Amino acid sequence: MQLVDELLAGNRRALARTISIVEDGGPAAPPLLAALYPHTGRGHVIGITGAPGTGKSTLVNALARSYRQQGRTVGIIAVDPTSPFSGGALLGDRVRMRDLAGDPGIFIRSMATRGNLGGLARATADVISVLDAAGFERILVETVGVGQAEVDIASAAHTTVVVEAPGLGDEVQAIKAGVLEIADLFAVNKADREGADHTVMALQMMQGLAPVPAGHHGTTGGTGRSHHAEAGAQPDGGWLPPITKTVAMRGEGVEMLRDWIELHAVHLRETDGLARREVARAATELDQILRDQLITALLTRLPPGHLDATLAAIARREIDPYTAGAQLLAQFS
Amino acid sequence: MTDRKIRVLVAKPGLDGHDRGAKVVARALRDAGMEVIYTGIRQTPEMIVEAALQEDVDVVGISILSGAHMALCPRVLELLNAQDMGDVVVLVGGIIPDEDVAPLKALGVKGVFGPGTSTQDIIEFIRQSVAVPVAG
Known part of the structure; x- marks a missing residue:
């Protein structure tokens, strides 16, 4: 395929075009991704997530510069939300x-979520693969500004950085489930502001309270840890997420954060963490692909108007959705 | 199941920092269902074309109020053509004297929109200029 050859040869226009095709998700996308797949698996994927206004874009900018000083190439995917009303999006991370x-x-x-919940676009994982195949050594993925439950990044990235900022929440927020649990690293950004130490302490307290969940990222242990334990790789093969203070606007703390990311990458390679992450990533991707293909296959087998009639029947309470689903699936047998 | 959207880069080259017009247009295009990549102020023509290439946009909208349009626009078009991106629709908004409109269009600018233009006109212009099948 000419586009693939050009992309692999370093043509940036071909790369941009390929991303569009993959993002639009038409019939041209799967053959492209299939041709690129043998060239993937080399880049380290770093997710940057956190609430709106914590400084994710500025931190991505600073991290990318820091990697460039080391001579590493960097691909960046910045995701912003699509308006649920107009279907349009304002992508301002650049x-x-x-x-x-x-x-x-x-x-x-820049990518719009195009209706996907979870903090990423549906095609983000595929666009990661395209940048990986194009040879970028570090791939930074900035999620939309998230609340507490947008955790898709954890299955798309090798290393997830959760960005916090002073004054956004208190200890109770820190104990809540969700985004905080997917962190391999914490960055307390805007650390020159009042309350930064308080935020760090709240995160440390949370780590002291919570047992590190088994099977989470590089972690194997299920035992509770005191917050006095040293952050990073643990003797039992687990990983205690380090907390780094950063002022991304001035580049402060960014080298430290970058070094922690690299240590986490090493940790994943030295334990079975990387293999397990890759299997989990494959499971998520295959699950989505199978769903899409099964639904498409089913819908193309239905007689015209059948789906609309079924939906209307469900709305009129003539049939329940589960029975209707079973009847539609019978088309396959 | 293609999910094609019109992608528009909105950029503000040059030294003036008045980006309200650009932001109003960006917002209107978003509300019309387009994906708008907003790059902010003080963009060089090189930065604009690099962003347009990476983002694979259909349209580049440039806002200029500084009077430097006859210097900036030719450079943007030249760089786009050098990247084989001559098919990208280039629009210019801002303070553009009437006598400059024809020369800009001769260079390859597809549309010039001055003060008082309704955002609806810009939306319609983009929809008609972008020759791609678009869902939604």
């Missing part, structure tokens, strides 16, 4: 990444 312009070792792509 505003804070202007330092990166003009560097051929950087490629930035």
Whole structure:
């Protein structure tokens, strides 16, 4: 395929076009992804997530610069929400990444969620694969500003950085389930502001209270840890998420964060963490692909108007949705 | 199940920092169902074209109020053509004297929108100029 050959040869226009095709999800996408797949598996994927206003874009900008100083190439995917009303989106993350312009070792792509919940777009995992195949050594994925339950990034990234900022919540917020549990690393950004130490302490307290869940990322242990334990790789093969203070606007703490990311990458390789992450990632992807293909296959087998009639019947309470689903599935047998 | 959207880059080159017009247009295009990549102020033509390439946009909208349009626009078009991106629709908004409109269009600018333009006109212009099948 010419597009694939051009992409693999380093043609950025071909890369951008391929991403569009993959993002639009038409029949041209699967053959492209199939041709690119043998070239994937080399880049380390880093998710950057956190509430709106914590400084994710600025931190991505600073991290990318830091990686470039080490000579590593960086692909960036910045996800912003699609309006549920108009279907349009305003993608503004590049505003804070202007330092990166003009560097051929950087490629930035903005993505709209296009109706997907969970903090990423449906096609984000595929776009990660495209950037990976194109040879980017580090792939930074910035999620939408998340609340407490948008955790898709954990299955798309190797290392997930949860960004916090002072004054956004208290200890009770820190104990809540969800986004905080997917962190491999915490960045307390805007750490020059009042309350940064308080935020760090709240996160440390949470870590002291909670047993590190078994099977979570690189962690194997299920035992509780005191917050006095040293962060990072644990003797039992587990991983206690380090907490780093950053001021992304001035680049402070960013090298430390980058070094922790690299240590986590090493930890994943040295334990069975990486293999398990890759299997989990494959499971998520295959699950979505199977659902899409099964639904498409089913809908193409139905006589015209059958689906609308079924929906109307459910709405009129003539049939329940489970029975209707079973009847539709009978088309396959 | 293609999910094609019109993608528009809205950029503000040059040294003036008045980006309200650009933001109003960006918002209106979003509300019309387009995906708008907003790059902010003080963009060089090189930055604009690089972003347009990476984002694979259908349209580049440039807002200029500084009077530098006859310097900036030719450079953007030249760089786009150098990247084989001559099919990208280039629009210019802002303060553009009437006598400059024809020369800009001769260079390849598809539309020029001055003060008082209704955002609906811009939306319609983009929809008619972008020759791609678009869902939604």
